[in-house]
Amino acid sequence: MDQENLQESEGSALRAASVGASKKQQRIADLVKEQLHGQLKLELEQALEARLAQLTAAPGAQPAAGRPSRVVPPSGAGAPAPDLRAEYQRRLRSLRPGDLAAVLELKREFRNKGLEVY
Numbered sequence: 001m002d003q004e005n006l007q008e009s010e011g012s013a014l015r016a017a018s019v020g021a022s023k024k025q026q027r028i029a030d031l032v033k034e035q036l037h038g039q040l041k042l043e044l045e046q047a048l049e050a051r052l053a054q055l056t057a058a059p060g061a062q063p064a065a066g067r068p069s070r071v072v073p074p075s076g077a078g079a080p081a082p083d084l085r086a087e088y089q090r091r092l093r094s095l096r097p098g099d100l101a102a103v104l105e106l107k108r109e110f111r112n113k114g115l116e117v118y
Helices: 003-018 023-057 082-094 100-112
Strands: none
Touching: 082 100
């Protein structure tokens, strides 16, 4: 049962109970409400179990990786070596002032190597 039908059925059950309906109508409304809540709970439990099965079936599968400059190398090497930053700074100083294309290409190159460059 989808959420819209659940809300509609629950709303009509509440209206029947609040309009001064008879005890029989109130009891029916209560039974419908209990049944709908039971169905919703069952559907949520099934969805949760399915999601849990997906996560446990593929423990190595992770969400899409972030930007290449923030990805840790799969070898577990961790942060890039400090000389990589020094090399980047040295090559950045050697560029001609105002050469934006060269700066962008240099940043792209060092991002691919794993250095966080902004």
